[in-house]
Amino acid sequence: MTAETRNTLNRRLFMGGAATVLTAAALPASAQSTFGTEADTPLDGPVRNNLSGFRMLNWQDYFPNTKNGVILADLQSRAVHYWSEDLSIYKLYPSSVPISEELTRRGTTEVIQKVENPTWRPTKDQKRLHPDWPDVVPGGSPDNPLGVRALYLSWPAYRVHGTHDTRKIGRRSSGGCIGLYNEHILELYSLAKVGTQVRLL
Structure with a gap:
């Protein structure tokens, strides 16, 4: 050559x-959500799309095996990695991450429940800060901060879920959960199962 x-x-x-x-x-x-995804995140100004600065990771560095598949949420690069149990499928998605270290949890957990069109309820702290927010937003509502699907983790109130507010992706914008574009959570939801291993780092 x-x-x-x-x-x-x-x-x-x-x-x-x-x-x-x-x-x-x-x-x-997408259009702005009426309610915050998990935290009161000021997103004033023009709508901007955000890309995560992905870094390539190996599942072997974080899991002993890939039984039931593995999800690795990289809070530093704001990305979610998925490997299937037989390693025939690998996916990489941009994500939102917790807005502060106080709201961040790291470690190993697992998917304990899969929910289509999840219902959203504000936490007591969110309701105290925003008394005008509704007590509940039903699943399927275009303003539902959990989007179209949610993977509930063994840690109470922690989820990997969708969001209609695409401005949150690639940012520190949640109260602890990991958010994905709705089209991405639909795909991940179809791949993950109850028992899928999850690690936040």
């Missing part, structure tokens, strides 16, 4: 990669 051919290929690869990033950055933003 000549130097000229290599330079042409490198330029094409670079342009193709740039086009992929620009296409991802142009994902449409």
